[in-house]
Amino acid sequence: MSTHPARLPFEQVQPRWDDLSYSVRRYFVDEFYTRHVGALTKGARVIDVGGIKGRKRGQFDIDRHDVSVTCVNTSRAAEPDVVADASSIPLPSGEADAVILAEVVEHLSDPVAALREAARLLRRGGVLLATAPFLFRVHPDPIDIGRYTPQWWQDTLSRQGFQEIVVEQQGLFFSVLAEMLRGWVYHLEDTKRYWPGARDQAIGFVRWAREQAILFESAPERTSNSYYTSYATGYGIRAVKP
DSSP states (O other), X not given: OOBOOOOXXXXXHOOOXXXXXXXXXXXXXXXXXXXXXXXXXXXXXXXXXXXXXXXOSSSOOXXXXXXXXXXXXXXXXXXXXXXXXXTBOOSOTTOEEEEEEESOGGGOSOHHHHHXXXXXXXXXXXXXXXXXXXXXXXXXXXXXXXXXXXXXXXXXXXXXXXXXXXXXXXXXXXXXXXXXXXXXXXXXXXXXXXXXXXXXXXXXXXXXXXXXHHHHTTSHHHHTOTTGGGOOSEEEEEEEOO
């Protein structure tokens, strides 16, 4: 139900492995949008639902791409072009080349309504690009409601009329484990609760583990292993409006 795409080289994504706050999950989000937004045509009209202007959370910066972006957010602090809920956006139907929902649907009480709205906004042939966490900590912003499987994405998007639905698995067992370790060490750093003499070793191990987990599990013998693939940090979704 989910695919394992060839990912961009680390040099193109520039993950911040030296930054303990940089999650494994954020790497996969950065890589997904760098790859897919980079494939859009020059001047493409993009609606970034839940987007934040100025303060970027990861390495992906849509402003570096040659596309025309309209940022939509419920929070005025995000400095959006349009202040609106994801399920009701006051923009014309059928004009967007792409709609982005980056780490948004897990925070929505009605994610299906947001996907239906995305379908309305897209032109024929336009693409939905979405990411959402799965095995990742609960992170209210201001609420955190759901985690969705590949089957849910396939069924829900099909019902909204989308075709060519591709659900990319973002990380396997080892990425999930590395992210849990990173989160724990980050918590220890934040609360200053280390065992005597263990701080440098713990931070150094996490820096190594994030990168190595991603490299290790990219091998075919891991991506075809039913146990390893039963774990995922989340999913990246590309779907086309016919």
